Amino acid sequence: MLRIVILIGAVLIAMAGVAGASDELDALFKDYSQNRFAEDPFAATDAGETGYNDRVPSVSPADHERRAATAAAFLGRLDAIDPSGFSADDRVNADLMRFILKHEIALAAFRPWRMPFLADSGFHTNIGNVAAATDFRTEKDYEDYLERLSALPDYLEQHIENMRVGVAEGYTQPREILPRIMPSFEAMASADVQSHVLYKPFLRMPAAMSERRQRAIRREGAALLESSVIPAFADLAAFMKEEYLPNARQSLGVNETPDGSGYYAALVRYFTTLDDADADEIHEIGLREVARIRKEMTEVIDAAGFDGTFEEFLAFLRTDPQFYAKTPQELLDRAAWISKDIDGRLPAFFGKLPRQPYSVEPVPDNLAPNYTTARYVGAPLDAAQGGQFWVNTYKTEIRPIYQLAAMTLHEAVPGHHLQIALSKEMENAPDFRADFYPHAYGEGWALYAEKLGVEMGVYQTPYEHFGRLTWEMWRACRLVIDTGIHVKGWTRQQAVDYLAGNTALSLHNVQTEIDRYIAWPGQALAYKMGELTIWELRAKAEKELGEDFDIRAFHDAVLAEGGLPLDMLRVQIDRYIAETKAGAGN
Numbered sequence: 001m002l003r004i005v006i007l008i009g010a011v012l013i014a015m016a017g018v019a020g021a022s023d024e025l026d027a028l029f030k031d032y033s034q035n036r037f038a039e040d041p042f043a044a045t046d047a048g049e050t051g052y053n054d055r056v057p058s059v060s061p062a063d064h065e066r067r068a069a070t071a072a073a074f075l076g077r078l079d080a081i082d083p084s085g086f087s088a089d090d091r092v093n094a095d096l097m098r099f100i101l102k103h104e105i106a107l108a109a110f111r112p113w114r115m116p117f118l119a120d121s122g123f124h125t126n127i128g129n130v131a132a133a134t135d136f137r138t139e140k141d142y143e144d145y146l147e148r149l150s151a152l153p154d155y156l157e158q159h160i161e162n163m164r165v166g167v168a169e170g171y172t173q174p175r176e177i178l179p180r181i182m183p184s185f186e187a188m189a190s191a192d193v194q195s196h197v198l199y200k201p202f203l204r205m206p207a208a209m210s211e212r213r214q215r216a217i218r219r220e221g222a223a224l225l226e227s228s229v230i231p232a233f234a235d236l237a238a239f240m241k242e243e244y245l246p247n248a249r250q251s252l253g254v255n256e257t258p259d260g261s262g263y264y265a266a267l268v269r270y271f272t273t274l275d276d277a278d279a280d281e282i283h284e285i286g287l288r289e290v291a292r293i294r295k296e297m298t299e300v301i302d303a304a305g306f307d308g309t310f311e312e313f314l315a316f317l318r319t320d321p322q323f324y325a326k327t328p329q330e331l332l333d334r335a336a337w338i339s340k341d342i343d344g345r346l347p348a349f350f351g352k353l354p355r356q357p358y359s360v361e362p363v364p365d366n367l368a369p370n371y372t373t374a375r376y377v378g379a380p381l382d383a384a385q386g387g388q389f390w391v392n393t394y395k396t397e398i399r400p401i402y403q404l405a406a407m408t409l410h411e412a413v414p415g416h417h418l419q420i421a422l423s424k425e426m427e428n429a430p431d432f433r434a435d436f437y438p439h440a441y442g443e444g445w446a447l448y449a450e451k452l453g454v455e456m457g458v459y460q461t462p463y464e465h466f467g468r469l470t471w472e473m474w475r476a477c478r479l480v481i482d483t484g485i486h487v488k489g490w491t492r493q494q495a496v497d498y499l500a501g502n503t504a505l506s507l508h509n510v511q512t513e514i515d516r517y518i519a520w521p522g523q524a525l526a527y528k529m530g531e532l533t534i535w536e537l538r539a540k541a542e543k544e545l546g547e548d549f550d551i552r553a554f555h556d557a558v559l560a561e562g563g564l565p566l567d568m569l570r571v572q573i574d575r576y577i578a579e580t581k582a583g584a585g586n
Helices: 002-039 041-046 061-080 088-108 123-133 139-168 175-190 197-202 211-247 260-272 279-303 310-319 328-348 401-411 416-424 439-456 462-486 492-502 507-519 523-548 551-559 566-585
Strands: 358-362 374-377 387-391
Touching (some): 002 061, 088 566, 123 139, 260 279, 279 462, 374 401, 387 416, 401 416, 401 439, 439 523, 462 507
Parallel strands (some): 358 387
């Protein structure tokens, strides 16, 4: 009897230890999310947290130092929790939090706040995205927005001061790419009030508000924009033109900035989610992939019956009017049709589909000229709108229709929208996981989705197949070009020639893409590295499971835990394989 009592006591103590560890983790996750939203009200808005919609982030150097110290404190708390009491879910959550904090601390050491914009976006354009993501339903929502607008001039001024530090320390975007970025600053400063992106929320207001109150809020919003917000953007544009651009660095690769080689190495580890990622090895992987895909492209050219060289075929695709929409609406209509066609094919390949819908939208006019071809913009699950598949309709003569199928598979379904919406629908997961986005997983999945479209029967013509290969080649070239620019001293023209010579991308898109890799070191590596890992894991599952392999179950397993670093994804798929084998043996 005494022995039974002792055993029961031991079990109860163990259970108490598990509960204690879980409670400590839950408290840490809750504190982390609250701190994150308090520090970054824009992220709170994007996540659907309305309690921060009346403010903007504070971005002074002291603020950034405090955030890095806070991240280190959170990591210390996490490390102090005894992992022996973790459940399986706790272990996943803890490992993800450790990944986030570890990289947050590592990257903060290089003070990236000195260079707060990329080739196609930045702090100045993100404000418009945040306004679009705000859920305006009540009078208070508009009152909060007016407070946020009032705070914007100080927010912009803080960024100007941060960039002045960057100029003084030789840490800027390269002068060579700045002329193509400047219009995004000028657009925010030159638009009149009624057409300004930040005025859009006032154009359609809730019917429950009285017309009198609606008019008063519109007047106040217009006055704020005219008297302080647009002038603040004008000051920013003047700073960029008169102070930043003339003093920007002449070098191209981030490795040529102070501590740049260490920063690039840290970025490579972050974006690939691999601690042992090596730029030289990635460069070689890219060269091998380029050679493999080039062979497949030649086979498709032969299947199309084209009589000419590879270069002549690229010229044909870039210049023949049959491959281009005549109007922006025609391009959007075609993208929408492809989207619905893919929607109908999904149940054969996925056991679980997201509830949230998505729409097809044009890239906003203020972003379009130097913006990428397409992008997915998510939305909180309880927002008044679903996710958005953005299609760039600027200059339809450079937007080939034969690439729309691959583009839709990547940005909408089964790519970004399907994956991101499912991650938001995860049950019993801490809040931070809903919008956690490890790039190699997210972009790798979307690139995998492009090739999955072959099995799904999405590609209808040899030209669409070539468009898909062009997009895959584009991502393989990124491995070569990104490392070439930031490690091996490539010039911009060398990068342009390499991308233009291997893909059917329009020359305009080639130019904007190269600017993107220059301005955003390391991120372009995520796509191919992630995709190769997912195909490797699928091959492993197919081999080990044989006749028990189910494509729907495999995809559900890849997506089940939301975004994961690649090493954690390997563990997830190993578990799926083992559980499937165990189930088949019963």
